[in-house]
Amino acid sequence: MRIPCTLMGQTRCHAAMTRIVNLWLLCLLLIALPFAAMAQDDADDGQALLEALDVRSFQDKAEAIEAIIQSEDERANDWLQALLDGDLQRHKDDGRFVIITDNVGREWPARDALTGEDVGEISRRELSRIDINNALRSQLRSALSMVELYTGERDERLDAAEGLIGDVDDELADSLESRLDDEADADVRNRLNQALAVYRLEQGEMDAVETLSGSLNSDVRIALSRAAEGEGAVADAARAALVDIEQKLKVNRGLETLYFGLSMGSVLVLAAIGLAITFGVMGVINMAHGELIMLGAYSTWMMQQLLPGHPGLAVLLSIPVGFLVSALVGVIIERSVIQHLKGRPLETLLATFGVSLILQQLVRTVVSPLNRTVTTPEWMSGSVAINDALSLTLNRLYIMAFAVLVFVGLILIMRRTRLGLEVRAVTQNRAMARSMGIRATRVDILTFALGSGVAGLAGVALAQLTNVGPNLGQSYIIDSFMVVVFGGVGNLWGTLVAGLSLGVINQILEPWAGAVLAKILVLVFIILFIQKRPRGLFPQKGRAAEG
Amino acid sequence: MWLSRPFNERSTRLFLLILVLAVTLVTILHLALPPENPLYVSGYTVGLLGKYLCYALLAVAVDLVWGYLGILSLGHGAFFALGGYAMGMYLMRQIGDRGTYGDPVLPDFMVFLNWESLPWYWHGFDMAWFAFLMVLLAPGALALVFGYLAFRSRVTGVYLSIITQAMTFALMLAFFRNEMGFGGNNGLTDFYDILGFDLRSGATRLGLFIASGVALALGYVLCRAIVASKLGRVCVASRDAEARTRFLGYRVERVQLFVFVVSAMLAGVAGALYVPQVGIINPSEFEPLFSIEIVVWVALGGRATLYGAVIGAILVNYAKTVFTGVMPDAWLFALGGLFVVSTVLLPKGIAGVLAYRRKQRNESDTTEVPA
Numbered sequence: 001m002r003i004p005c006t007l008m009g010q011t012r013c014h015a016a017m018t019r020i021v022n023l024w025l026l027c028l029l030l031i032a033l034p035f036a037a038m039a040q041d042d043a044d045d046g047q048a049l050l051e052a053l054d055v056r057s058f059q060d061k062a063e064a065i066e067a068i069i070q071s072e073d074e075r076a077n078d079w080l081q082a083l084l085d086g087d088l089q090r091h092k093d094d095g096r097f098v099i100i101t102d103n104v105g106r107e108w109p110a111r112d113a114l115t116g117e118d119v120g121e122i123s124r125r126e127l128s129r130i131d132i133n134n135a136l137r138s139q140l141r142s143a144l145s146m147v148e149l150y151t152g153e154r155d156e157r158l159d160a161a162e163g164l165i166g167d168v169d170d171e172l173a174d175s176l177e178s179r180l181d182d183e184a185d186a187d188v189r190n191r192l193n194q195a196l197a198v199y200r201l202e203q204g205e206m207d208a209v210e211t212l213s214g215s216l217n218s219d220v221r222i223a224l225s226r227a228a229e230g231e232g233a234v235a236d237a238a239r240a241a242l243v244d245i246e247q248k249l250k251v252n253r254g255l256e257t258l259y260f261g262l263s264m265g266s267v268l269v270l271a272a273i274g275l276a277i278t279f280g281v282m283g284v285i286n287m288a289h290g291e292l293i294m295l296g297a298y299s300t301w302m303m304q305q306l307l308p309g310h311p312g313l314a315v316l317l318s319i320p321v322g323f324l325v326s327a328l329v330g331v332i333i334e335r336s337v338i339q340h341l342k343g344r345p346l347e348t349l350l351a352t353f354g355v356s357l358i359l360q361q362l363v364r365t366v367v368s369p370l371n372r373t374v375t376t377p378e379w380m381s382g383s384v385a386i387n388d389a390l391s392l393t394l395n396r397l398y399i400m401a402f403a404v405l406v407f408v409g410l411i412l413i414m415r416r417t418r419l420g421l422e423v424r425a426v427t428q429n430r431a432m433a434r435s436m437g438i439r440a441t442r443v444d445i446l447t448f449a450l451g452s453g454v455a456g457l458a459g460v461a462l463a464q465l466t467n468v469g470p471n472l473g474q475s476y477i478i479d480s481f482m483v484v485v486f487g488g489v490g491n492l493w494g495t496l497v498a499g500l501s502l503g504v505i506n507q508i509l510e511p512w513a514g515a516v517l518a519k520i521l522v523l524v525f526i527i528l529f530i531q532k533r534p535r536g537l538f539p540q541k542g543r544a545a546e547g
Numbered sequence: 548m549w550l551s552r553p554f555n556e557r558s559t560r561l562f563l564l565i566l567v568l569a570v571t572l573v574t575i576l577h578l579a580l581p582p583e584n585p586l587y588v589s590g591y592t593v594g595l596l597g598k599y600l601c602y603a604l605l606a607v608a609v610d611l612v613w614g615y616l617g618i619l620s621l622g623h624g625a626f627f628a629l630g631g632y633a634m635g636m637y638l639m640r641q642i643g644d645r646g647t648y649g650d651p652v653l654p655d656f657m658v659f660l661n662w663e664s665l666p667w668y669w670h671g672f673d674m675a676w677f678a679f680l681m682v683l684l685a686p687g688a689l690a691l692v693f694g695y696l697a698f699r700s701r702v703t704g705v706y707l708s709i710i711t712q713a714m715t716f717a718l719m720l721a722f723f724r725n726e727m728g729f730g731g732n733n734g735l736t737d738f739y740d741i742l743g744f745d746l747r748s749g750a751t752r753l754g755l756f757i758a759s760g761v762a763l764a765l766g767y768v769l770c771r772a773i774v775a776s777k778l779g780r781v782c783v784a785s786r787d788a789e790a791r792t793r794f795l796g797y798r799v800e801r802v803q804l805f806v807f808v809v810s811a812m813l814a815g816v817a818g819a820l821y822v823p824q825v826g827i828i829n830p831s832e833f834e835p836l837f838s839i840e841i842v843v844w845v846a847l848g849g850r851a852t853l854y855g856a857v858i859g860a861i862l863v864n865y866a867k868t869v870f871t872g873v874m875p876d877a878w879l880f881a882l883g884g885l886f887v888v889s890t891v892l893l894p895k896g897i898a899g900v901l902a903y904r905r906k907q908r909n910e911s912d913t914t915e916v917p918a
Contacts, residue, residue, distance in 0.1 A: 285705055340891050345705045346619045347890040350846060353839055354886020361879035478716050478835065481709045516720050523717040527710050531696040534706065 046073060046114045050097045053083070054090055058133050065136065069143055077147055079113060084140040088113065089127040098122065142172055146179075149192075154185050161191035166219035168199035198223040206234055213241035214248065216388035221245060252389040257507050263396035265503020266403035267465065269496055270458035271476045272483035273407060276495040277451035278330075280484050281414075281427055284338055284448065285349040286330075288356035289480060290473025292452045295329055296322035296459020297468040298363065301372045312377035315464070322456040329359075330452020331445055339444070356473070363470045371467035380464065399461045406457055407496055413450070414492065423447050427490075482526045488536030498537055502526075553771035562854045563764055570760040577753060590749045594824050595868065597756035599861045601821040604763045606844045606860035607853055608813035611770045613842065614851030615779060616806050617786030618703070622693070622711035623814045624838030625718050626686035628828065630815025632722075633685050635735035635828040636669060637678030638746075642739050655737070656730045666728045675742055682819040683812045690811030691804070698800035698807075703789065712835050719833030734829025741823050752824070759820045763857070766813050770853055773806065782806060840882070847889040849898025858897055 049071055052064035065083075068076050078099070082088040087100040089110070097113035107121040132140070141163065148160035168176060176196055183189050197211035201223055209227070212220050224245070227238040271293055278286050286292075299322040303314040333355055341348045380398050385391040414420035425433040426443045434440050462472065483502060487494030502522060509518035533539070553559045573588050573596060580587040588596075605627050612618045644651040648658040652665055671677040693714060697707055725731035744751040773779050784792040785799045793799050822828045831837075840863075848859025863885065870878040889896060895903075 337887055337891060344890075344894075346708065347846075347894070349619070349705060349708060350839070350842060351887045351890040354843075354883040354890075357836075357879045357883030357886065361876070361883065364879075365876060478713055482713060485706060485709060516724055520717045520720050523713050523720075527693075527713055527717075528696070530702060530706065530710055531700045534700050534702050 045071065046075065047097070049073065050079065050088075050090075050113060051095075053088075053130050058136060061130075061132065061136060062139060065139060065143070075114070075116075077144070078116075080140050080144055082113070083130060083132060084137060084144065086129055086132075089129050091122065092126050092128055098127070100127075138167065142167055146172070146175060149179055149183075149188075154188065157183075157185065157188045158191060161188050161195060162217070164195040165191070165217055166195075166198055166223060168195050173199050194220060201227050201234075201238070204234055206237065209234065209237040209241050213244055216245065216248060216252065218388075249389055252387070256390055257511075258504060259392055259396075261504030261507035262500060263400055263503070264507060265500035266400045267458075267462065268479060268483050268503050269499030270399070270403045270406060270461050271455075272480040272487075272495050272499055273410060273492065274451045274454035274458060275480045276484050276487070276490075276492055277410070277454065278448055279481070280490045280492075280495070281423060282444070282447050282451070283345070283427065284334075285345050285352065286333070286338070286448075286451075287349055287353040287477060288333060288359060288473075289452075289455055290475070290477035291356045291359040292326040292330055292455035292473070293459040293462065293476055294363065294468075294470065294473035295326050295359070296456030297374075297463040297472055298367065298372075298459070299325045299456065300460045300463040301374050301468050304374055311375045312379060315374075315377055315380070315460070318460050318463075319457065322460040323453040324456075326456025326459065327449040327453035330455070331449050333452075334445060334448040338448070339441075356477075360470045360474070367470075369470060371469035373467055374463040376464055395464050399464065402457075402461050406454060407492070410450075410454065411492055419443070419446055419450075478523075482523065485530060486526050486536055488538035488540065490540045491536070491538045494536055494538035549776050550768070550772050552775045553768050556771070556775070558852075558854060559768070559771050562767065562857070566760060566764055566767075570757060574753060574757065577749075590752055593749075593756050594752050597752070597759045597824045598821060599864050600756070600759035600763050601817045601824070602841075602844070602864050603857040603860040604759070604766045604817040604820075605814050605841055606848070606856035607763070607766055607770055608810040608817065609841050610845045610848075610850060610853055610856035611773070611813070612807055612810045613845060614853070614856075615774055615782045615786060616803060617789075618803065618807065619705075619708045619842065620711050620807070620810075621708050621835065621838045621842070622715045623811070623841055624835075625715040625833055626690060626811040626814035627818035627821070627841075628718075628722075628830075628832035629686040629689060630682045630818030631822040631828040631832060632729060632735070632818075633672075633678055633681040633815070634819035634822045635738075636672040636681075636729075637675060638738040638741060638823060639735050640669075640673040641741065642737065645739055646737070654730070654735070656725075656733065657728070660725060662728075669728065679819070682815050686811040686815035686818075687808050690808045694804045694807040698803045701800070712838065715833055715835055715838050719830050719835075722830035722833055730829070732829070734827055734831075735822075736827040736829070738823065738826060746823055746826065755820065755824050759824070762816055762820055766816070767853060767857070769809075770813070773809065774853070778802060778805070843882070843886050843889060845896075847885060847893070847896055849896025849901075852896075852898040855896050855898030862897075 049064070049068050052067060053061055055061060055064070065080070068079060073079075079088060082099040087103070088097065089100055090097050096119075098110040098119060099113050100108045100110050102109050103124075106124055108124055108127070109118075109121050110127075111118050145160040145164050145167075148156050149164075152160060164172070164176070173196060176192055180189060180192050180196070183192060193211055194215055194217065197208040198220060200208035201212065209224070212224060215221075221242070224238045224242050228235050228242055271290075274292070275286070275289050278284050278289065300315065300318040303318040303321055304311060307314040307317070333352065337351045337355060338348055341351060376395055380395045383391045383393045384397070414423065422433070422438050422443045423446075425436070425438055426440050430440055433443075458476075459472075462476075466472065479502075483499045484495055486502065487496070487498030505525070506518050506522050509521055513521060530536075573593065576586055576588040577590070577593055582589070605623065608626075609620065609623050612620050612623075639654045642654065646655040646658075648655055650658050653662060657665070672681070693711075697710065702710065721727055722729050722734075723732060729735065738746050740746055741751070741755075744754065746752075774782070781792065781797050781799075781802050784795075785797070785802060789799055818828075818832070841860075844859035844863045845856045846859070847863060848857065849855030863882075866881065867878060870881055893899065
């Protein structure tokens with residue numbers, strides 16, 4: 001829309017001059033809609049309006065669009081949106097105009113553009129699309145934004161105003177200013193002001209810079225940097241504003257890295273915390289821990305298969321189901337393999353690794369070697385926008401909260417329950433605990449079930465982030481062991497700190513080293529760290545440490 | 548001389564005898580018989596057997612550290628692969644201008660990645676002596692640095708296993724990167740010749756097979772010599788009671804470091820002989836699964852016997868060849884089951900069963916005499 005009038009040719013220029021009025025009319029019309037019952041005898045008018053669009057020259061199309069805006073037709077908004085999306089199509093045989101509602105596959109469901117009736121599926125070969133170019137797209141967008149500004153809900157108005165930033169031209173500026181007077185919502189006003197300020201900045205007005213400084217919108221930044229290229233007071237002010245904005249962006253980027261790091265860290269914590277129980281507290285090396293995570297993820301997928309159409313309910317139900325499935329498998333592993341290898345940690349490592357191979361292959365044979373996807377429920381998808389430059393994805397937020405819940409739960413179990421007391425007693429001095437009447441074998445089973453069940457919970461969370469496949473667990477086992485060893489074996493708090501800090505370190509390294517190299521560097525760092533402090537960040541002290 | 552000491556043992560003489568007989572037999576059956584004969588050993592089988600011998604040498608290297616030193620290394624796959632890469636780099640440089648792009652110096656994948664010149668660490672690999680030296684030095688240096696850090700801080704047991712696994716994993720990720728200059732995903736392949744002999748000819752294959760047999764024999768004798776020496780006894784002592792050995796005044800970490808480095812070099816040699824026989828080296832050799840598989844060969848064959856490791860390596864890999872051919876899906880079940888069975892039911896492995904049998908026979912002999 002910033003193309004100067006002289007470049008647009010006489011006809012376009014004329015059309016543009018009338019547009020202020022046209023937009024006004026359209027807006028008034030749409031406001032008046034609920035009150036004015038429109039006569040439906042204009043089906044032919046509509047056909048004529050649309051037919052004018054089906055021409056080759058884009059200039060003629062531009063005029064046809066103007067005509068539609070001017071026509072005060074109640075369906076205009078619908079048509080323009082469909083035209084913008086490429087959904088407005090014409091039937092090759094009978095010349096009917098239809099709007100495609102879904103363009104997947106060969107047969108496309110559609111509705112009549114004039115009557116709005118569902119016309120069923122039409123083969124894509126029978127349709128021809130009304131093509132548009134970038135200039136028309138821009139024209140359509142501004143028109144639609146204006147309509148939205150007048151008729152939309154608050155959020156729609158906000159989006160429309162944001163979309164206009166950088167797209168304001170002479171005639172739009174006037175209508176925006178009058179709109180600004182009527183707008184009640186402060187956020188929308190703020191955006192509109194920014195849109196106008198960008199326009200005024202292009203005109204070289206000094207006070208526009210003041211309005212724009214501190215804004216994180218990318219279009220504002222483009223406009224400012226363009227203004228900063230010139231000479232004079234405005235350019236100087238723009239440069240100062242840009243420096244200010246860069247500073248703010250840097251802070252936001254830092255926050256974003258921190259957020260991603262913490263979310264990655266909480267995934268690590270979830271994956272490792274079960275291991276912190278079985279390996280850290282009980283001293284059992286369970287290399288099949290990753291596969292217990294995988295089973296939890298598959299439980300989530302299974303629940304969604306059982307409850308089609310209720311992804312939210314399925315995810316909630318899969319939390320207990322995933323826990324139980326993994327806990328059960330964990331108990332089976334403990335009873336069949338691990339208990340026979342008590343006091344031989346290296347053999348336990350090998351045997352449980354064998355179990356992990358069997359579990360992987362079992363899933364490959366029973367389910368499929370291919371990856372499965374778990375649908376994220378609606379309340380978990382999307383993101384929360386903090387400001388223009390920073391938005392937090394919801395699913396990661398949920399996983400962080402979940403990790404915290406699981407962690408707190410485990411701490412409470414270990415510190416406040418009878419089971420936790422018995423576990424600590426058995427690990428510190430098995431013989432003494434038994435002579436005090438604690439059934440050590442039962443404690444072993446329960447503890448292992450708890451650790452394994454938590455691995456299942458990690459799987460439920462992971463299923464929301466990645467594909468579910470037979471190799472899911474394998475990719476987490478080394479990381480999990482690293483986290484536990486780094487944090488200090490036998491220390492749940494250590495695992496939390498280690499997991500979160502490794503996640504953040506990884507995210508900080510990633511931008512300049514790349515994902516793979518960052519991972520390598522973190523691994524090397526941990527290997528070196530363990531040489532320096534073999535007992536981890538928070539080593540256990542006292543008698544328990546000697547066992 | 549300490550190197551001659553192993554020959555005093557009956558088991559060593561028996562092992563070497565069987566090995567020499569087997570290699571000679573395969574050579575004769577391959578060369579002397581016509582292909583129609585059912586006893587004829589094909590060139591393919593010779594290559595396969597050569598591969599098994601390399602694995603056997605690798606298993607002996609692992610048994611040296613695990614069986615006698617008590618260090619469960621999950622990083623020997625990495626030493627094996629490093630030796631393999633050193634050999635692969637030599638073979639790559641031997642291709643010369645016969646590659647697809649015909650560049651006289653740069654290997655194909657570097658031309659493909661638009662590299663201007665050879666990275667510094669590729670220099671010298673056109674000379675056989677340098678490359679063969681690197682086969683020993685590259686894994687040796689890694690083991691030296693890693694072992695020095697680890698043993699000095701007394702990282703042992705499960706912790707050592709886990710960080711060696713992490714090391715292998717990190718190396719795998721690194722070698723997968725194209726920027727590393729080792730061919731990334733595809734690794735090094737499409738070799739032509741070694742020391743001027745065509746790698747595709749039957750005679751070269753046979754030669755490599757015999758070389759693998761010789762390397763296994765030498766490696767075995769070396770390990771046996773170490774084990775039978777005073778140093779070997781300190782090894783076993785530190786395996787069984789590390790703290791006590793240390794209190795007796797032995798510098799356990801130095802012994803551990805020495806044996807660990809020797810073992811890594813042996814693994815490197817095994818890798819170097821393996822690569823020309825299979826014709827490719829890629830980062831999948833660094834996979835943690837491979838390293839842990841080696842340990843299971845040793846566990847199945849029997850720890851701390853050396854010959855058990857050879858038996859285990861050959862048996863498991865033969866089973867793998869058969870299984871993956873007949874029912875590929877079942878192999879991981881079988882391997883997983885093997886891990887469990889060999890640790891839970893056969894803690895001393897096949898060698899343990901053999902020794903038990905022999906002991907029983909001896910006992911029945913002795914009981915019969917007085918009767």
